[in-house]
Amino acid sequence: MTSSGIANWPAPARLTVGIVSAGRVGTALGAALESADHVVGAVVARSDAARDRVARRLPESQILPVHEVAARSELLIISVPDDQLTAVIAELASSGAVRPGTIVAHTAGAHGIGILAPLTELGVTPLALHPAMTFVDTDDDTTRLRSTCFGVTAADEIGHAVGSTLVLEMGGESVRVREEARTLYHAALAHGANHLVALISDSLAALRIALAGPEIPGQDFIDENAAGLPERLLGPLVSAALQNTLELGPRALTGPVARGDAVAVAGHLAALREADPDLAEAYRTMSLRAASYTRAPAALIEVLER
Numbered sequence: 001m002t003s004s005g006i007a008n009w010p011a012p013a014r015l016t017v018g019i020v021s022a023g024r025v026g027t028a029l030g031a032a033l034e035s036a037d038h039v040v041g042a043v044v045a046r047s048d049a050a051r052d053r054v055a056r057r058l059p060e061s062q063i064l065p066v067h068e069v070a071a072r073s074e075l076l077i078i079s080v081p082d083d084q085l086t087a088v089i090a091e092l093a094s095s096g097a098v099r100p101g102t103i104v105a106h107t108a109g110a111h112g113i114g115i116l117a118p119l120t121e122l123g124v125t126p127l128a129l130h131p132a133m134t135f136v137d138t139d140d141d142t143t144r145l146r147s148t149c150f151g152v153t154a155a156d157e158i159g160h161a162v163g164s165t166l167v168l169e170m171g172g173e174s175v176r177v178r179e180e181a182r183t184l185y186h187a188a189l190a191h192g193a194n195h196l197v198a199l200i201s202d203s204l205a206a207l208r209i210a211l212a213g214p215e216i217p218g219q220d221f222i223d224e225n226a227a228g229l230p231e232r233l234l235g236p237l238v239s240a241a242l243q244n245t246l247e248l249g250p251r252a253l254t255g256p257v258a259r260g261d262a263v264a265v266a267g268h269l270a271a272l273r274e275a276d277p278d279l280a281e282a283y284r285t286m287s288l289r290a291a292s293y294t295r296a297p298a299a300l301i302e303v304l305e306r
Contacts, residue, residue, distance in 0.1 A: 015103070018073030019043045019058075020066055020088060022050035024135035025107050026079030027057040029170070031142045033075075034058070036169035042069040053137070070097040075166075077129075078106040085115060093118035103162055105129045109186035112153040112179035120155070127163045128153040128182065131172065132189055146171030151185055153177050199286070200238060202279050204230045209275045250293035257290045262299040269303070 015038045019026040022045035030040040042062045045051045054061060070076055070092055080088050085108055092098050100123030104116060109130040116126040130151040135141045152163040152174045164174040177185045207230035244252035256264035265287060272280035288304045 014038055015075040016041045016073055017075045017077065018069040019061075019077045019079060020069060020092075021045060021080055022054045022058075022063075023079055023081075024053075024137045024141060025131065026077055027053050028135055028141040028145060029077060029079065029107070029129075029131070030061070031057045032145045032170040033166070035142075038075070038169075041072050044069050057142075066091060067095040067097040070095060070102075071099070073102060075103045075105070076124075078104065082108050082110060085111065089116060089118055093122065098122055098124060100124065103127065105163070105166075107131065109151060109189060110183050112177070112182040113155055113159075114179060125159055125162060126155055127159060128177075129163055129166065130177075130186070132175075134193060149173045149175045151175055151177040151182070153179055153182060199282075200234070202282050203234055203238075206272065206275060206279055207233060253290060253293055257287050257296070257300070258294055260294070260297045260300050262297065262303045265300060266303045 015033075017030060017033055017038050017040045019030050019040060020043075022043045026043075030043070034040055040058050040061045042064045043054050043058060044066050045054045045063045051063060054063060064072075066088070076092075076098065078085065078088055078092075085106060089106075092104075098104065098119055102124045104119050104124045105127035106116065107130055108115075108128070109132075112128050113120070113126040116124070116128075120126045128151070131145060131148050132151060133141075133144050133148040150163075150167045150172050152160065152167065153176070154160045154163050160174075160176065167174040211229060241252065241254075256268070269280050269284060272283050284304055288301075291300060291304065
């Protein structure tokens with residue numbers, strides 16, 4: 001492990017890596033670490049999909065039981081669903097296979113290193129390494145890691161040095177997150193990324209209703225397929241809005257709520273209620289939140305609170 005940017009850190013040149021288990025995140029991290037000349041020696045892969053993923057991303061890695069993966073690893077990455085993390089850590093701790101001095105990192109956003117206590121008591125170096133990225137099981141997953149921030153929590157400066165070095169080697173940026181702030185950190189990311197998916201899906205659903213009907217000469221037929229006319233119509237607008245928000249914050253807000261246009265917003269709500277009452281309720285809730293960033297007139301708030 002190279003020490004670029006980490007002063008006086010006597011890291012070993014290469015690490016033997018084990019991954020539990022071969023999901024989208026774990027295998028993407030494994031491929032990124034192998035690109036930095038670490039060696040993913042063994043992986044836990046229990047399902048057909050996981051084994052296919054190992055064959056595609058980590059073809060030279062062995063598929064072994066969890067205790068054998070742990071016994072062979074200098075760096076052990078635990079990348080399992082959050083609701084399985086406690087049980088996997090307990091299994092590893094009771095197996096006797098994890099050696100003192102092993103670097104053990106989990107990838108759960110909402111947890112720090114406290115959850116690794118059963119392993120920390122055995123003398124491991126505990127890390128929480130959460131890549132702030134969505135993973136879709138394509139080659140883009142590993143590519144995107146090169147510009148991704150990782151939320152890093154460690155027990156001490158040595159742990160932070162190890163975590164930061166690993167992140168740098170994968171091409172990412174290390175961001176320190178306090179142990180007590182992990183849940184809030186993860187909630188913020190989920191609120192932005194996951195709810196954005198719901199928001200855009202709602203907008204596309206409303207556009208499909210608005211554009212459906214008798215076929216218009218020269219215009220695409222509207223259906224449920226992605227990358228159709230609704231997606232092309234909305235894509236540039238929301239891409240610009242996202243970029244403007246990242247650069248300007250709430251000052252990027254435009255449209256009828258930003259203008260305080262109660263009549264236009266009332267019209268929107270009426271049209272959405274006719275199309276789908278659930279879409280109207282989502283619009284109302286988000287409009288109230290948007291209005292909190294403006295000096296919204298009383299008439300607009302009255303429309304939104306009906």
